[in-house]
Amino acid sequence: MQRCCWVAAAALCVSATGEVPEHRLNAAKMQIQRTITVQQNNTHLSRLAALRTLRDPTLEPIFRSLVSDPQWPMQVHGILGLHELTRNGFDAKTLLSLDAQAREQALLVVLDEGTLSTSRLQELLTIDTIEPHLQARLLDEAKHRGLSVDAAILTRVLKSGDPRAAGRCGMLLAAAHDRTALPTLDRLIMQWEEPRQLEASFAAMQTLRRHPSPMGARWIEDALEAEARPGPQRYALMALLSCGAHAEDPRWARAMAEATRHRHRVDLALVRLMAKAPFSAAARDSLHDEPLLHNIADATDAIASDGATQPDALVRLVETGHGRSIEWLLDTAAEHNPGIVQPAMERLIERIAVTGSANPTAMDQGLRAAIVLHDIAPARLRQLLADAPDESPRQQALLLAALQLNDVELAHVAGRIHRIGLSVTDAMTLLLLARWQDHLGAKEIDQLGLVMDGTRLADPLRTQAAWLLLRHTGQHGALLNARSETLSH
Secondary structure, eight states: OOOOOHHHHHHHHHGGGGGSSSHHHHHHHHHHHHSSOOTTOOOHHHHHHHHHHTGGGHHHHHHHHHHHHHSSHHHHHHHHHHHHSOOOOOOOHHHSOOOOOOOOHHHHHHHHHSSSSSSHHHHHOOOOTSHHHHHHHEEEEEEHTOOOHHHHHHHHHSSSSOHHHHHHHHHHHHHHOTTHHHHHHHHHHHHHHHHHHHHHHHHHHHHHHHSOHHHHHHHHHHHHHHHHOHHHHHHHHHHHSSSGTTTTOOOHHHHHHHHHHHHHHHHHHHHHHHOOOOOOOOHHHHHTTTTHHHHHHHHHHHHHTTTOOTHHHHHHHHHTOOOHHHHHHHHHHGGGGGHHHHHHHHHHHTTSSSSSSSSSHHHHHHHHHHHHHHHEEEEEHHHHHHHSTTOOHHHHHHHHHTTTTTOHHHHHHHSSSSSOOOHHHHHHHHHHHHHHHHHOHHHHHHHHHHHSSOOOOOOOOEEEEHHHHHHHHOHHHHHHHHHHHHHHO
């Protein structure tokens, strides 16, 4: 849903400016100034992330100015802010103007999030001055989306001298049945010192999981036989298990039989979960009577079958409270069948207390689960917010999730929450309303100033309050002009 014109909103609000003490407006301007100026303790970065979350079109001039900031982390927030507002932040000219570190961080974020449009992807693929490992990542994404990828370009990037590019392009060429690619990769790896060798190997393993091929699997088998370190061994095993034909690879069974520590056995069970490699009867027998391992096995089978078997397995995995399993599920939820993910996300939200003190882990997991749930079933998240007990940790977590989502309907739900003062939940509800409403009354504007100036909310949320206060009182324009004048000099 498109937001109404903020110019008109500012005009409506000018009359309320007199209700806000001058010192509070100055404090709001100072808070935003600290946000767009590098701080020695780096607190400006979390505040910039909070401003981006607002998805406020009136912030575009600030984000555009950050793109040319001398500090590369500021550039990252600038280009991501533009991208999130317009999806036009990643044109080739803007991207190439960034510091190399900013270019890498920003591009990897949008590729991981899947928000880079296919037209932009195709445009960036034509730019051969982008760093080789980023070119390789773009080529990988193009292949994943079913676009035509020129083998000559892959070969050129393979031989660029960058180990990450070499590992990725070697596997992409192997998936295209090029028999010379992996021998070339082997020769390059032999020329590098160990850290660069490992970079190339990890990039190759990662790519094989996304683009399986018989040649790639054989290459990983050879690497697995030669590798003695547990970490690379398990990663190689995971890559191999990701190729369906290798789901019963005897090396996994041998490693499980030899593992004497519970943590190592959990690691090996998670390897199968991450590879989506179902547990055979023999694999299950190796788990003995360890309940967590059987829960992981059930979850693996559920994911591999899209819920045809063990449909409630992810809920049971969540109920174990096993941190690494839950973290993995939250990170990869978009890859799995929504039908089995949704109940697990709702269970994580249910684990947030409705009375007493909040458990920080449950709060964090529930907040992230709420964001995942919104992608799957936005109406369900709105209902959970509406049903959350007032002033409860659960309501607080759901409001914090709502502040990170671009959904005006959540503000309509928040509008029905009973506010009696300026508690944490009252303050977050006010922020949500101020973000989406075109007009706030004098009382609400005064409360917004108190939230900005108080200590109940974390600094990033008080930064949002500062910006919203300035916008609703028509004072943000002067700040934008001052920023432009500073840059011009």
